[in-house]
Amino acid sequence: MTSHSSTHAAGDDSHSEPGRVKLFVIIALILGIITALEIGVLFMPVIDPVRIAMLVVFSIVKFALVIFIFMHLKWDRLFCTLLFLMGLSLASGTVTILIHVFKVKDSVPLTSHASITAPAQLDAVSRTA
Amino acid sequence: MSNHSTAVTADPHLDPTTSTGIPNKKLLLWAFLASDCMFFGCLISTHLIYRLHPAPDNIDPTKVFNLWLTSGSTFVLLMSSLMMALAVNFIQKGRIVAMRWALAITIFFGLIFLGCQFYEFHNFVYEHGMTITGSIFGTTFFTLTGTHGIHVLIGVIWLTSMLIYSFSDRFSKADAIDIESMGLYWHFVDIVWIVIFTVVYLLEFVR
Numbered sequence: 001m002t003s004h005s006s007t008h009a010a011g012d013d014s015h016s017e018p019g020r021v022k023l024f025v026i027i028a029l030i031l032g033i034i035t036a037l038e039i040g041v042l043f044m045p046v047i048d049p050v051r052i053a054m055l056v057v058f059s060i061v062k063f064a065l066v067i068f069i070f071m072h073l074k075w076d077r078l079f080c081t082l083l084f085l086m087g088l089s090l091a092s093g094t095v096t097i098l099i100h101v102f103k104v105k106d107s108v109p110l111t112s113h114a115s116i117t118a119p120a121q122l123d124a125v126s127r128t129a
Numbered sequence: 130m131s132n133h134s135t136a137v138t139a140d141p142h143l144d145p146t147t148s149t150g151i152p153n154k155k156l157l158l159w160a161f162l163a164s165d166c167m168f169f170g171c172l173i174s175t176h177l178i179y180r181l182h183p184a185p186d187n188i189d190p191t192k193v194f195n196l197w198l199t200s201g202s203t204f205v206l207l208m209s210s211l212m213m214a215l216a217v218n219f220i221q222k223g224r225i226v227a228m229r230w231a232l233a234i235t236i237f238f239g240l241i242f243l244g245c246q247f248y249e250f251h252n253f254v255y256e257h258g259m260t261i262t263g264s265i266f267g268t269t270f271f272t273l274t275g276t277h278g279i280h281v282l283i284g285v286i287w288l289t290s291m292l293i294y295s296f297s298d299r300f301s302k303a304d305a306i307d308i309e310s311m312g313l314y315w316h317f318v319d320i321v322w323i324v325i326f327t328v329v330y331l332l333e334f335v336r
Contacts, residue, residue: 020218021215021218024211024214024215024218025211027211028207028208028210028211031207031210032204032207032208035200035203035204035207038200038326038327038331039196039200039331041331042196042331042334042335048335051335052332052335055327055331055332055335056327058327059323059324059326059327059328062207062320062323063320063323063324066210066316066319066320066323067316067320069214070210070211070213070214070312070316070319071312071313071316071317072217072309076151076155077149077150077151079149079151080151080155080156080159083156083159083160083163084159084162084163084166086163087162087163087164087165087166087167088163088166090166090167090170091166091167091169091170091171092170094167094170094171094174095170095173095174095177098174098178099174099177099178099181102178102181102182103181108182
């Protein structure tokens with residue numbers, strides 16, 4: 001956990017000032033290009049699942065670049081990464097679970113289109129029978 | 130402002146005076162950011178749930194969203210992150226004047242982002258009649274993006290106060306940890322927006 005922090009000071013070029021500044025600028029350019037690509041994906045002639053996958057991947061790459069380079073997690077102690085990932089995992093888990101919970105028919109919000117039209121559909125089915 | 134200045138000089142990421150080896154302020158910030166992840170996770174979940182089960186009279190987001198404006202403000206926020214990272218780098222090398230310029234540009238970019246958000250909200254309310262109480266979509270959208278906007282505003286105030294403090298005689302390279310902690314908060318605001326930009330805005334144009 002401590003080894004990588006002490007070793008980079010010796011010879012890691014990216015940690016020296018010119019190297020680090022150059023790295024930050026390159027990362028910012030990459031982030032800008034990815035943002036432009038995200039807009040481009042919306043106009044690409046591909047099927048929606050591919051488009052969604054590309055947007056999610058772009059978003060994850062941007063997220064990772066910012067936390068590891070701009071937020072220095074790459075050079076910091078592993079404990080900082082673990083602490084943040086713990087919160088991030090709990091948040092991602094909460095989002096995933098809640099979305100799946102609300103997919104269950106009885107959990108669909110009463111204001112939704114599906115909930116409002118469901119009784120009418122049932123009536124129509126019973127009348128047909 | 131920083132009482133562990135001697136520990137910062139060798140390696141800005143280490144503080145041998147603490148049991149973890151991590152400066153306490155930085156550890157506190159990381160713990161706070163981890164908890165803030167869960168806060169935004171709940172807001173994003175709420176928005177997504179009501180988007181997946183929209184009300185019959187739900188407004189069509191693709192007709193009200195201005196993709197170019199949001200993309201521009203996203204780019205501005207990403208560039209503000211670059212300036213913030215440079216500000217941290219400059220103070221760690223003792224280049225206080227350069228740090229001040231980087232902080233000032235970060236504040237400028239933050240204000241541009243807030244201006245874009247204000248314009249967007251104003252447009253939604255007065256051009257499209259989309260208010261926070263008018264529909265569920267409005268409620269979840271304004272709550273999520275508004276909470277993020279408040280985070281940006283807090284960041285701008287924090288940056289401004291630190292910029293003003295940097296002109297005092299007490300400010301020195303030893304305060305690098307304060308700038309770095311502030312930078313962590315600012316970058317966090319950026320990564321939250323990266324998620325919101327994709328989930329709330331871009332995915333609307335796919336469905």
